[in-house]
Every structure is written in structure tokens, then in C-alpha cells.
Amino acid sequence: MNTLAEENYLKSIYHLSIDAGNVSTNQIAASLNTKASSVTDMLKKLADKALINYTRYQGVSLTPAGEKIAVNIIRKHRLWEYFLVEKLKFKWDQVHDMAEEMEHISSAELIDRLDEFMDYPQHDPHGEPIPDCNGRFNASELKAISTLSVNNCGTIAGVRDHSSSFLQYLEKQQLTLGKKISITEIVEFDHSVILQTENKKEIHISREVANNLLIAL
Amino acid sequence: MNTLAEENYLKSIYHLSIDAGNVSTNQIAASLNTKASSVTDMLKKLADKALINYTRYQGVSLTPAGEKIAVNIIRKHRLWEYFLVEKLKFKWDQVHDMAEEMEHISSAELIDRLDEFMDYPQHDPHGEPIPDCNGRFNASELKAISTLSVNNCGTIAGVRDHSSSFLQYLEKQQLTLGKKISITEIVEFDHSVILQTENKKEIHISREVANNLLIAL
DNA sequence: TTCATAATTTAGATAAGTCTAAATTTTTTA
């Protein structure tokens, strides 16, 4: 088994790898709220365990073994988030920190039975795909609202930012998963976006929000 | 918040306090599979935090603050055990180690909602009472079979030993919670006990088993 | 292409929790 710290490093490297090839020491330090020197120490340890590919000054990538562990942690995180929202009736902005703890519960049989208990959900409360017990899942094909053009429409299906402040804002604007929207106008000056909801209500969102709100077409 | 190690010490002291006043360093070391010197170090730390009453060479007891933390961990342990058995369909001999991890999940709201989700169960799968969200519970009034006399009868309602080997043995003998039994004979020589079940089957159990199997009269 | 700057690593320290071995205190027993 791996320590809690090791698991968090692997998870962080996995997430950072998605939109970059090799991940840098500083990126990891920023994402884990720690110092670059601490990261270097841990990278050596993970490299010794053959969980990452690491050469000094060159950044890192996960080995297949490391990726398997990372995906498994993400599976557990997302299944627990789903449990917290669907069974215990938490709001989608309340579950992240709890799931950060629960994702480290080790039993594989526990998580597989939880999966079965909830009838094999495909997405967590933020629209992220849930890997199955073999670590397989469909990479999401979602697009940020900021990449769309006027008159495009689609369904809100995910978020990039999982912070409570962002999720609470969306909740207040009723921009929650499953809502259908269309693009009414893109403001030239600040790239803010005006949307229309199914019930014809217009909502004006900033460029940051448009960057972090994902749509299935 | 307290560290995992601190929580485990408090829990251990709590359990050991039940059938003794002050708890000794060696008792704690044995129960936590560690060395007496390690225990001494931790006792100093817990005393500094005012969670235990400690004077050198005299053993320890929990302060009210320490007891509150211990009872809360036990509440979490028992609720998770109940969840694992009732919702995820684990057997009663499979859940202890998983619950040992889960009892350290920190959120109080999570555990209160879990309690509500399961409709406020009163006993865990081994018959132990589950403290409510204020830490209150009824100390169990159960008696070991070994304290009964011939012709006494009652319902199996708890176990003292939670090891899988013991629980699996009971399962095989169909000596599970809720079963009604009566004492047919107590063998003078080795204090073994012959029971009769509701369906008139006779079961011969050793003194050790009789000591660890609890009855509600 | 060289030099300043940014990124990364190394060196040395710290804190938590554990260990072994030695010292001390308590308890038992003769």
C-alpha cells in the first residue's frame, strides 16, 4: 500500500497530466499547496517505487502502475461524492472535502459494493466520469461555454472548477447539470457571455464562468 | 483536530477503561500492538492536550473532553459497520477493519446524515449500542452465557470478541444475533455449555465461546 | 551566445510517531 501523501501526489500528477505532457515540480507544488523542495523529495520516492518517470529538471509522468493507482483514487473520490449527494442529500458544493478524505479508504471490495449499491453511476455530481472497477471510463467530450458561438446550444454537463464558491454561484443562477442553454450574445469587449435558459430567462456570465462551465452538445 | 494516532489511543483507552478504572501503559501497548515506550510518549502528549489524566507510573483515565472524542469515534465506527452490513451486504465478520479506517473520517455532518439515512440504528452488527449525536447511549445489560445456569434462556444479542474467526464460527453454528437459546447443561469438568436452539438443535460450546457470547434475558 | 532569471534540486532542520536499550519506579515475593 501507499501512504496518504503518496496517493495525493499521484492524483495531483494525474490531474495535471491531462492538459500537458510532463508535469513540472512547481505545478505539483502549487496544486498540493506545498514547496518545490518537498515535491522533489517525494518524486524521488515515487520514482524508486516505479510509479512515475522522473529525470532531474525534466518533470514527471505517471507509469502505468502509477496511473492505475491514481485512477483508482479518482474512482473512489467520485463514487463517494455521488453517494454523499444522492444518498445523504448533500449539495454538490459540499462534498469535495469529505470525498478527499474518503478516497483513501483502502478496501477495493468496499468501493465495488458501493458502486453496485448505487447502481453503477456514470458521472459524479459535477459531471466527471466515474471509472469502472477496471479503471476504464470515457474521457469527457465536453466543451467550455467560452468555446461556443452565438446560437449554439447544449446541455450543462460539467464544471472545471470544483470550488464551493463557484458551485454556489451556479446554483444561485440555476446553471446546474442537465439545464439546457443557448448562447444569445458574446460581448466583444470582455468576452462575457449572455445565455438563454429553457424558460427564456437571460443570464449574463463572465468570461471566467464561461471558461469553467462545460456543455454537452 | 486530532491525529489518527491520537484518536486510536483515545479509543483504546476508552475500551480498556470499561472493565477497569485506570488503564496501564502495558495494556494500551498490547491493545495497539505497539511498545510501552511509544505509549508513554503519546500519553504525555494527550495529557498536555488535557484529554487524559496522567501521572507517571500510575496509569491513565480519560478526561470528559477525551471521552467525548472517544465516544464520537466509536459512534462513527459502529454506524459505518451498520452501513456496511445493512446497505452493502457485508457479513458481520468482514466489517471491522474497514470501519477502523472509516471511523476517522472527520465530518460530523456526514455522520449525522448517515445516521439519519439508516434511520437511527441502535445497535451495530455485533450488538454494540450506537451512541447518538450527543454521545449518549444505553450501556448494554447483556450477560455472557458463561454466567447463566441450566434452564436459563434468552436471546443472543452481542459478542465480546469481534475477530473474524470467532464470528465465522458463530455463523457456522448459527449462533447469530436474535437467535433464542436455552441452557441445557453445563459440563462440570471444563465449563463447556450445551445449548438448545429454538428448533431443538443442541449445540456444544466451549468455555471460551460461552465467555464471549452475550445474551439478553 | 551569454547572462539574468526562473525552475529545480540539495543540504540541513524540524515534528510526529515509532523503536531499542538502559534507567527508574513500583510491585511482588520470600
Add this chain to the structure above:
DNA sequence: TAAAAAATTTAGACTTATCTAAATTATGAA
């Protein structure tokens, strides 16, 4: 009640994961 045995504590060391400060390597701008 004094010596032996048992229990407990202290001293010093180790591991993991972290930190700061200094040294090293890479990068990018002139």
C-alpha cells in the same frame, strides 16, 4: 522489609514528510 521481578519511563535513534536557505541547472531575452 529487602531483593527480585515487572512495569514504566527516559535517552537516543530512525522514518516520513515537511520546511528554509543555498546551490545548481535550464531558459529566454538581448
